[in-house]
Amino acid sequence: MPNIPDHLVNLKGGFKAFLSPPPEGVVRLTVGEPAFDTPSAISEAAIKAIREGDTHYTRGEGRESLCSSWASYLRERWSIPVQDDGIVVTPGAKQALLYAMMVAAEPGDEVILMAPSWPTHVEQVEIMGAIPVLVKCQQPSFHPNLDDVAAAITDRTSAILINSPNNPTGAVYTPEEMQGLVRLAIEHDLWIISDEIYTELIWNETEHVAPAAIEGGFERTLTVVGPSKTHAMTGWRVGIFAAPTPVAKVVGRLQGNTCSHIPAFLMSAAEVAANNWDSVAEFRGDYIRRRALMMDLLNEIPILSASEPEGAFYMMVDVTSTGMDATTFAKRAMDEAKVQVIPLESLPGGEGFVRLSYAAEDEVIKEGVKRLGAWLNSQ
Numbered sequence: 001m002p003n004i005p006d007h008l009v010n011l012k013g014g015f016k017a018f019l020s021p022p023p024e025g026v027v028r029l030t031v032g033e034p035a036f037d038t039p040s041a042i043s044e045a046a047i048k049a050i051r052e053g054d055t056h057y058t059r060g061e062g063r064e065s066l067c068s069s070w071a072s073y074l075r076e077r078w079s080i081p082v083q084d085d086g087i088v089v090t091p092g093a094k095q096a097l098l099y100a101m102m103v104a105a106e107p108g109d110e111v112i113l114m115a116p117s118w119p120t121h122v123e124q125v126e127i128m129g130a131i132p133v134l135v136k137c138q139q140p141s142f143h144p145n146l147d148d149v150a151a152a153i154t155d156r157t158s159a160i161l162i163n164s165p166n167n168p169t170g171a172v173y174t175p176e177e178m179q180g181l182v183r184l185a186i187e188h189d190l191w192i193i194s195d196e197i198y199t200e201l202i203w204n205e206t207e208h209v210a211p212a213a214i215e216g217g218f219e220r221t222l223t224v225v226g227p228s229k230t231h232a233m234t235g236w237r238v239g240i241f242a243a244p245t246p247v248a249k250v251v252g253r254l255q256g257n258t259c260s261h262i263p264a265f266l267m268s269a270a271e272v273a274a275n276n277w278d279s280v281a282e283f284r285g286d287y288i289r290r291r292a293l294m295m296d297l298l299n300e301i302p303i304l305s306a307s308e309p310e311g312a313f314y315m316m317v318d319v320t321s322t323g324m325d326a327t328t329f330a331k332r333a334m335d336e337a338k339v340q341v342i343p344l345e346s347l348p349g350g351e352g353f354v355r356l357s358y359a360a361e362d363e364v365i366k367e368g369v370k371r372l373g374a375w376l377n378s379q
Helices: 040-051 064-078 093-104 119-127 146-152 175-188 245-256 264-274 278-299 326-337 362-377
Strands: 087-090 110-115 131-136 157-163 191-195 221-225 239-242 305-307 314-318 353-357
Touching: 040 264, 064 087, 064 221, 064 239, 064 264, 087 093, 087 245, 093 119, 093 191, 093 221, 093 239, 093 245, 110 119, 110 146, 119 131, 119 157, 131 146, 146 175, 157 175, 175 191, 239 245, 278 305, 278 314, 278 362, 326 353, 326 362
Parallel strands: 110 131, 110 157, 157 191, 191 221
Antiparallel strands: 087 239, 221 239, 305 314, 314 353
């Protein structure tokens, strides 16, 4: 058999090993998706489209009305000056991120990421044959140190990737931090890849400032958003790529030569999502309550130390006082406590931490943390 390229064989698969459905009876505190159903108006739009025969080829970037709706959202909500034809609707936000990588990184380039970083960010850089440069964030806030970011920039750097609110840390970067990162990108003429999938899920008073909304930022920023986390649409695989129109036209051609477009009958549903944020406000209340619930329960386990998340729906838990590394902790938690968590040992900056998701149902959170406490108390 011919050889598979080494940089593909060596892809690690991210959190895949700890995201597989566990054996029956195991409590999952791992999955990064809302424990809600997709709002009925969105689902009904897709059902109606199928019944009306909307199952044929259409505009690759997404129908004009769909792209216009998402462009309007980004302009009005986050002051990103994107035009309607600066939008490409992609099969999931991961695909939008991959297109961004294809635009921003060539083989041998360096892409700066804040550590710990979501594994897919790192692995997509490697798919491109580029080099991920991981700059460790400050603990326990997990906010970036701009001096460290500046020191990591070299003549080979082509892009900075920003993910705020952050997966896995829950950190929400301040307006000053965002402005500082954009200044660095301008100074060194770098692309910015901005993963903003969680921007509607901020729990503190921090104002989200999109890099593309900062002076000098738009022309170099590739923004990725979508309804997956906000509208409980993770399985629908709908992502939004937003950029200056000349960049979006290139990405449109990339999509036309790879997957053509998202399923035609999902476009009506994605348009409804772009114009329907009432459900997000309802979800927010549940997330805030579940965040507080998990924090309170973890605080009753002295041997664990949880960082209070500022956004998204993940919690970083320091397990070093247990005497176990994070991977050992996760494996034993699965086998002995019957609780599935994600270890971050393999991620630079994540050593000694596990990630818990509080997007789960209340009873799942209560049972999972209760089991962890009972297991640790028995050691």
